[in-house]
Amino acid sequence: MALKKFLLKQKKQLMKEFDFKKIHEVMTFLNWTWYFEDVPSIEDLKNRVEELSNECIARYVNRKYKYGSDRMYVATGGFIVDIWRDQLWISFKLEDAIYDYEEKFEKFYKKHPECNF
Numbered sequence: 001m002a003l004k005k006f007l008l009k010q011k012k013q014l015m016k017e018f019d020f021k022k023i024h025e026v027m028t029f030l031n032w033t034w035y036f037e038d039v040p041s042i043e044d045l046k047n048r049v050e051e052l053s054n055e056c057i058a059r060y061v062n063r064k065y066k067y068g069s070d071r072m073y074v075a076t077g078g079f080i081v082d083i084w085r086d087q088l089w090i091s092f093k094l095e096d097a098i099y100d101y102e103e104k105f106e107k108f109y110k111k112h113p114e115c116n117f
Contacts, residue, residue, distance in 0.1 A: 010088040052081040
């Protein structure tokens with residue numbers, strides 16, 4: 001299972017580099033909640049990405065060996081974990097939820113122009 005080990009190594013590095021604090025700031029500003037609860041904490045965000053990554057890796061490895069597939073992704077709560085040609089990607093897609101928050105997002109962007117989404 002060299003492929004799985006390779007993908008887990010990528011996940012570990014991406015988790016270190018991903019700016020969960022920035023995502024949390026945006027979600028807090030927009031009052032973006034999951035499952036009708038409070039805005040998730042940074043730890044909740046990390047846990048969700050960890051779960052999504054593990055699920056995506058398991059599915060990808062299984063499909064790759066069974067069917068030769070070179071693409072798999074899972075997504076929820078704005079997060080997308082994508083594997084394409086043995087490369088793991090983690091992203092946060094604000095635009096899926098932005099229709100409810102457009103006015104708030106404009107205010108946030110004016111206040112935080114350094115945020116490059």
